[in-house]
Amino acid sequence: MNNSRICQILGIEKPVIQGPLSWLTDARLVAAVSNAGGLGVLGPNAGLTAQTAVSTPHETAEKMREEIRKTKQLTEKPFGVNLIPTPENDQWTPPIVRVIKEEGVKVVVYTGYGDGAVIPALFNELKAAGITIIYRDINPTPENTRIAEAAGADIIVATGFDEGGTLPGKALGTFSIVPLIADSVVNVPVLAAGGITDKRTARAAHALGASGVFAGSVFISTQESRVPQSVKEKIIAANGLDMVLFRTLPDYYRSLPGKLVGKLAQMDKAGASKDEVAKVMGGLRGLRLGMLEGNTDEGYISLGTGIGSIHGVHSVAQVVDELTL
Ligand SMILES: Cc1cc2nc3c(=O)[nH]c(=O)nc-3n(C[C@H](O)[C@H](O)[C@H](O)COP(=O)(O)O)c2cc1C
Numbered sequence: 001m002n003n004s005r006i007c008q009i010l011g012i013e014k015p016v017i018q019g020p021l022s023w024l025t026d027a028r029l030v031a032a033v034s035n036a037g038g039l040g041v042l043g044p045n046a047g048l049t050a051q052t053a054v055s056t057p058h059e060t061a062e063k064m065r066e067e068i069r070k071t072k073q074l075t076e077k078p079f080g081v082n083l084i085p086t087p088e089n090d091q092w093t094p095p096i097v098r099v100i101k102e103e104g105v106k107v108v109v110y111t112g113y114g115d116g117a118v119i120p121a122l123f124n125e126l127k128a129a130g131i132t133i134i135y136r137d138i139n140p141t142p143e144n145t146r147i148a149e150a151a152g153a154d155i156i157v158a159t160g161f162d163e164g165g166t167l168p169g170k171a172l173g174t175f176s177i178v179p180l181i182a183d184s185v186v187n188v189p190v191l192a193a194g195g196i197t198d199k200r201t202a203r204a205a206h207a208l209g210a211s212g213v214f215a216g217s218v219f220i221s222t223q224e225s226r227v228p229q230s231v232k233e234k235i236i237a238a239n240g241l242d243m244v245l246f247r248t249l250p251d252y253y254r255s256l257p258g259k260l261v262g263k264l265a266q267m268d269k270a271g272a273s274k275d276e277v278a279k280v281m282g283g284l285r286g287l288r289l290g291m292l293e294g295n296t297d298e299g300y301i302s303l304g305t306g307i308g309s310i311h312g313v314h315s316v317a318q319v320v321d322e323l324t325l
Contacts, residue, residue: 006189006212009154010039012034013037013038014036015038016320016324017134018033018038018219019165020041020042020043020109020216021165023048026067026226027047027071027074032224034071034077037077038323039079041081041109042079042082044082045063057092057094057095060095060096064096078106079106079107080105080108081108082111083096083097083111084111085112101131105131106130106131106132107132107134108133110122111137112135113137114138123152126152127152134156134191135156136193138169139169140156140177142180149187155190155191156189158177158181158192161177161252162194162304162305163193164217164254166250166253168251178205179208179209190210191214192212192213196213196306196323197215197304197306197307197310198323202322202324202325217235217310218323221235221310222314222315223314224315228292228294235303236310236313238308240307243256243305243307246265248277249274249278253300253302254305256296258297259296259297259298260281261300264280281300286298287302
């Protein structure tokens, strides 16, 4: 067992966490990361496709149970599940929390969005069940870091603007946010997220004060990832300069180019509001179409700016080793 604090807390061998990826994770990817010594994390709609998509909280939670069970068949190592709770009228989180507890999942990546994102009652419920909490705020600040730690977070993720997915509104790069958050914690370790795709960036993350890495984009291009070969080839061919950045809800988003993305960028340039752009963007449906179906006419391909260091479709085990110092 590696003696890093992250490894001790999570019961893993290498301080490499695969960040949750809406629509893109499944048992195969997550188990591969955990079997390689890191921590895999099931994200929203794990294992689902358009055909099997469901919409009630109970059905969604039961679909997550199926994917958790499949993951348990593929690995005996710890793995996590993502929660994205909202402070009010959250119908989705309670049934998934029940499933997580019933299935004995050991780790939750708790994604916080905005004021009141840290819900003490939920932290208490997870802690009482012996679940380790990795807290990742979309907009990490010293204040919400301290609030999450006081509520019981075991690990904090400092995510920089270099990341893929929903981007932080303050637009601070990974180089700036990681030391800021590392200096804000009282007693818990920090993971760095955003633009970490190779050994150099992993080393930099540790040098900035992180005790481990939290990566998304580099796992999307792996052999075990369920995105189509055409999307993996696009990732390998591209670098951060190819990405298109535009404003939308809650603040910014970035994607590889395509018909829909060209239109969104044009709308933004012409002064459309974030709400107007978000409406045309179509939420996570666009992510599914772009990244699971390779349809960039109606969808988008969300990635971090570190993709220029991804040069091939490697196995998850190779990537986990690469990100381990
Ligand atoms: C396509 C995509 C979908 C994502 N979906 C989620 C999600 O559902 N929940 C979450 O907390 N983070 C999500 N993220 C963020 C990742 O967990 C991780 O923080 C990020 O990918 C790190 O930056 P990197 O892509 O540069 O490695 C997503 C990222 C990408 C690229």
